Amino acid sequence: MxxxxxxxxxxxxxxxxxxxxxxxxxxxxxxxxxxxxxxxxxxxxxxxxxxxxxxxxxxxxxxxxxxxxxxxxxxxxxxxxxxxxxxxxxxxxxxxxxxxxxxxxxxxxxxxxxxxxxxxxxxxxxxxxxxxxxxxxxxxxxxxxxxxxxxxxxxxxxxxxxxxxxxxxxxxxxxxxxxxxxxxxxxxxxxxxxxxxxxxxxxxxxxxxxxxxxxxxxxxxxxxxxxxxxxxxxxxxxxxxxxxxxxxxxxxxxxxxxxxxxxxxxxxxxxxxxxxxxxxGGVSDKKLLTREEMMSEDTSNGGLVIIGSHVKKTTEQFEELKKSDAVAFIKFNVHLVLEPEKFEKELDRVVEATNKLITEGRNVAVYTTRERLDLGEGKKEEELKLSVKISDAVTSIVKRLKVRPSYIIAKGGITSSDIGTNGLEVKRATVAGQIRPGIPVWTTDSESKFPGISYVIFPGNVGTKTDLREVVEMLSKQ
Missing domain, CATH: 3.40.50.10840 (Putative sugar-binding, N-terminal domain)
Structure with missing residues (x-):
């Protein structure tokens, strides 16, 4: 410090x-x-x-x-x-x-x-x-x-x-x-x-x-x-x-x-x-959203959490989430992006496991390799291109879901953007409010992949150490 x-x-x-x-x-x-x-x-x-x-x-x-x-x-x-x-x-x-x-x-x-x-x-x-x-x-x-x-x-x-x-x-x-x-x-x-x-x-x-x-x-x-x-x-x-x-x-x-x-x-x-x-914008204060406000339909399916951000705060919150019994974890080895065939297979594995667990009523957290991909000096453009490939792969997990999760949480700004626009195919959403201070929730429009689902946009650098775990546990209570 x-x-x-x-x-x-x-x-x-x-x-x-x-x-x-x-x-x-x-x-x-x-x-x-x-x-x-x-x-x-x-x-x-x-x-x-x-x-x-x-x-x-x-x-x-x-x-x-x-x-x-x-x-x-x-x-x-x-x-x-x-x-x-x-x-x-x-x-x-x-x-x-x-x-x-x-x-x-x-x-x-x-x-x-x-x-x-x-x-x-x-x-x-x-x-x-x-x-x-x-x-x-x-x-x-x-x-x-x-x-x-x-x-x-x-x-x-x-x-x-x-x-x-x-x-x-x-x-x-x-x-x-x-x-x-x-x-x-x-x-x-x-x-x-x-x-x-x-x-x-x-x-x-x-x-x-x-x-x-x-x-x-x-x-x-x-x-x-x-x-x-x-x-x-x-x-x-x-x-x-x-x-x-x-x-x-x-x-x-x-x-x-x-x-x-x-x-x-x-x-x-x-x-x-x-x-x-x-x-x-003259927006009034509003109490934090409750589970009842966020669950649009009765479902026995599990929820989905996708963790893409690498900032320190996200890593701390992720470590805390790991202590929860409410979640099954799937690691996505994104460093395989350097070997396209292996990367494809790894993505197929993650998608299949995610679909299966959600159908079984389990909450799933998919997380990417926590270490950043570093190709060394002067390789910024190549790194950016690879990070786009990784981001596309993470987004495609949502695109390829065969079952509707009870909720979706995306951790990290760019991750949540890609999942919202490409994975969920949202053209317009309404902001329902916040589930925690600074953590917004979208309600998706009728044209999206899962109309009316609660989509939690969890910024990488916002929230207390326990917020991610508490949000997941609150939404997971059956």
Whole structure:
């Protein structure tokens, strides 16, 4: 752990409290003045981890985006899964999405806001995606973006921004994000924890930390909404707005000032975690889902858990799950991907065993080899291609199921995306709510492989050590 870590209690005790009732009344009033469709682009399916009753579309065709515009809800999500894309693929995808949004907005005579939502917000194709969205929207409409709001606060995932430094919570400590395992990501790594310096680093110095606009906790907690609004009105040239936040109340206060600035003609792009979407979408709090709410039909079949993520938290949760009597485990040796024939046979074995156990009423956890495939230096592209092959194989387990499980849990962002779109063939799902804080559940649409099934999207880096085991045991009670 880093020497710059801080005790959670010490940091939070210094932050003044605020009248939440007053703020809640204000934000409710202000949201009524926001007559824009909110479109959230999700780089993996965990972005719905704070909302309920909201649609998620798994493609970005003009038809799907138009359906989103025509819904009564002020907000809808599009699952891009772009964290699994190359830079070229994500550029093309975001050009297509932006062009279709502009066209759908024209046809429906609506203004819109685009939020680029990232799982670990500092990872992913940033600033590429928001830059492409900006350029495409501006080239095909009269819209102009004054700035970009960066707001990675996500309470349920232990992500907090204090004094412009973004922290990840580990037990009772806050660790600067640049010193965590997430910063060492082989594809999307970074070194800075100060968000202004991070944005400067990511933009290769195009935007300077010194010139950015910082929304401090002091001005948020003293309800200095006018000053924040003035700060936002002064932003130009797509400069960055860094928002500090340690609780939802900070996001609400910021959003009040933001809506006022937007209603005076300012236009922003957003790069955020899942907290902003809940607040700006006006999504109410909802109790955690119960087993009764999630079981759509009476079945004696077992459930299915697929574990793909390799982050430390997933491994800890997996170790805990192994202690459960409620589950039968199947190891999928994905390192055989280097020998195609053996890999095919291994996949057939896993599929056959999974089908058999589910039919017998057993809950099955399929897990991939826990060690990462490492081909050595300079083999990033080859590794990426192999990881896609592995991901396709894992997805095909669900595709080849002959029996309907009582529920499906996917552990890991990219794993859950591939299983949702390819394995379950979901075109549109409704977010039922959360089974644990930050762990969303989709109800699949009528066109999917198993209509109306509860699909639990369990992010790799979210939840307590025992959450996975407890969720499985709760859903497995007959």
């Amino acid at each position: 880093s020497s710059n870590k801080r005790l959670v209690e010490e940091v939070f005790n210094k932050i003044p409290s605020v009248d939440t009732g007053f703020v809640n009344e204000m934000i409710e009033k202000e949201l009524k003045n926001l007559n824009k469709k909110i479109i959230v682009l999700d780089d993996d399916p965990t972005g719905v981890q704070t909302v309920h009753g909201i649609s998620v579309y798994t493609d970005w065709s003009l038809n799907s985006i138009e359906k989103g515009f025509q819904e009564d809800n002020s907000m809808f999500f599009i699952l891009t899964n772009s964290r699994g894309f190359t830079a070229a693929e994500t550029t093309k995808t975001h050009q297509d999405i932006a062009a279709n949004i502009v066209e759908a907005a024209k046809r429906n005579h609506r203004e819109f806001i685009i939020i680029s939502r990232g799982d670990s917000t500092l990872r992913g194709h940033y600033p590429l995606e928001t830059q492409v969205l900006k350029e495409t929207v501006e080239a095909s409409s009269t819209n102009r973006f004054d700035g970009e709001v960066i707001l990675p606060f996500f309470k349920e995932g232990g992500r907090f921004t204090v004094d412009n430094i973004h922290y990840v919570q580990y037990d009772e400590y806050l660790v600067p994000a640049g010193e965590t395992e997430f910063a060492k990501d082989r594809t999307f790594g970074y070194t800075k924890s100060h968000l202004g310096e991070w944005a400067e680093e990511k933009s290769n110095g195009e935007y300077k930390a010194d010139n950015m606009t910082y929304i401090s906790l002091d001005s948020l907690r003293s309800l200095d909404i006018e000053t924040i609004e003035q700060q936002l009105l002064a932003v130009k040239d797509f400069n960055k707005v860094i928002v500090n936040a340690v609780d939802y109340i900070d996001v609400k206060i910021f959003t009040i000032a933001l809506i006022r600035a937007m209603n005076k003609g300012k236009n922003f792009m957003f790069r955020s975690a899942a907290a902003l979407t809940k607040v700006i």
